[in-house]
Amino acid sequence: MSSRREFLNQCIAGLTLTILPSGAIAEQGVRYYQLAAEPTPHFFDKNPLATDLWLYNKANPGPLIQATKGEILDVEFFNNLDQPTTIHWHGIRNINSMDGVPDLTQSSVEPGGKFHYRFPLNDAGTFWYHSHNKAWEQVARGLYGPLVVYDYDTNENDIGSDIVILADDWLLNSDEQIDANSFGNLGHWSHGGRLGNALSINGKFKPAIRVSSNGPVRLRFLNAANARILNFELSGGIMMKVICVDGSPCESFDTNRITLGPAQRVDVLIEDASQLVELLEVSSSKALNAAIFEPISSKLTSVKNSLSTEPYYSWPDTKNAKKIDVHMQGGAMGNLSKATFEGEERGLRDLALKEAKLWAFNGNIGGYGLSLAEIEIGEVVVIKAWNDTAWPHAMHLHGHHFWVASSEFGEKKRALLRDTYLMQPGEKAELVFIANNPGAWLFHCHMLEHHAAGMGGVIYIS
Numbered sequence: 001m002s003s004r005r006e007f008l009n010q011c012i013a014g015l016t017l018t019i020l021p022s023g024a025i026a027e028q029g030v031r032y033y034q035l036a037a038e039p040t041p042h043f044f045d046k047n048p049l050a051t052d053l054w055l056y057n058k059a060n061p062g063p064l065i066q067a068t069k070g071e072i073l074d075v076e077f078f079n080n081l082d083q084p085t086t087i088h089w090h091g092i093r094n095i096n097s098m099d100g101v102p103d104l105t106q107s108s109v110e111p112g113g114k115f116h117y118r119f120p121l122n123d124a125g126t127f128w129y130h131s132h133n134k135a136w137e138q139v140a141r142g143l144y145g146p147l148v149v150y151d152y153d154t155n156e157n158d159i160g161s162d163i164v165i166l167a168d169d170w171l172l173n174s175d176e177q178i179d180a181n182s183f184g185n186l187g188h189w190s191h192g193g194r195l196g197n198a199l200s201i202n203g204k205f206k207p208a209i210r211v212s213s214n215g216p217v218r219l220r221f222l223n224a225a226n227a228r229i230l231n232f233e234l235s236g237g238i239m240m241k242v243i244c245v246d247g248s249p250c251e252s253f254d255t256n257r258i259t260l261g262p263a264q265r266v267d268v269l270i271e272d273a274s275q276l277v278e279l280l281e282v283s284s285s286k287a288l289n290a291a292i293f294e295p296i297s298s299k300l301t302s303v304k305n306s307l308s309t310e311p312y313y314s315w316p317d318t319k320n321a322k323k324i325d326v327h328m329q330g331g332a333m334g335n336l337s338k339a340t341f342e343g344e345e346r347g348l349r350d351l352a353l354k355e356a357k358l359w360a361f362n363g364n365i366g367g368y369g370l371s372l373a374e375i376e377i378g379e380v381v382v383i384k385a386w387n388d389t390a391w392p393h394a395m396h397l398h399g400h401h402f403w404v405a406s407s408e409f410g411e412k413k414r415a416l417l418r419d420t421y422l423m424q425p426g427e428k429a430e431l432v433f434i435a436n437n438p439g440a441w442l443f444h445c446h447m448l449e450h451h452a453a454g455m456g457g458v459i460y461i462s
């Protein structure tokens, strides 16, 4: 507990009172935004019935935060909800005190309270921000938005040729409202997590996405769902060139299908955007029309030709690496019969019914109090993760990107630098990273119900 307390940072005091428009340059190299979380009625389509959501700046998704690599992001955050919350900046190799994990890196922002987030954006890429307190409810109610860091000057805004495609699936009842009765449902928590019944793209059901029809188009896919794994294809079998995963550039490759676990991002390039007609979600036997593309003509020169192919850093030598074994167990149809929770070994059924705890790392029900390792700054680390459960898990490391021989894009394993890796049942994977960012960093499943039910722990780096 002592190391935990050591790393617990207090709120940063001293909010500025300057009122600037979102995205303004507050001072040289500082990009300024205000975000307010609050209950908001939202229209997914032409249905006259609004759905009551919790949103940032009354929008779903929350506002697109745009900045250029090397700038500082400065966000004044206001909590107008009736429960505490925080914001996590997913994929940013952040300063630990700005990472937004309640009771680990900051105190929760209480109802009516505010917090000043300010940190450098050292990497270009597709990221996102989302609530990290009771995320299984707050993210499900809509508290997230995209964050794109460009590696060129954003004043040359590429409208129609650089497009975020943010997907979410919502569990709605017959009144088009969030099915609140099923929050905390043990069936969801012990199986694949909370799965929805309505797919939105950029906050709309089956929207028209305007694309510049002259030249190539960059699509930035992002899965904001609590637990749903999404599979996207383009109608006509149009091929997509994958250029980045989870923000970082990768060695490009062609595919006709993008698989996205919760929280993952994949950026693709479409060489000839005039061919784009429909975006399809193909997880079930009948493809779902998720969005249509609407061609617009644009005088802009479209996506930059000088796309970086260099990942944030290359796969490090692991000869002297520190190993962290993470044996993932639990859930329905699993082999975990008992686990240690708060120092006491108990039966899984008892833990499920009394504590809503169902998942474990190395026999321990996880949480912010579970230390997985203490690492010296600069060490190369290999997380040896073994998904010994009957379910896939989207394993996310805070504050770092890790290398993995990925099985996510077909038979051939690909070396990818990611911040979230989708592990199949039974899969063993080595997640390799350089521990060059000091702090208390969470490693957890991004199926948000799994995390809440015990699938998470902390790696301390100092």
Ligand SMILES: [Cu+2]
Binding pocket: 392, 393, 394, 445, 446, 447, 450, 451, 455
């Ligand atoms: Cu999981």
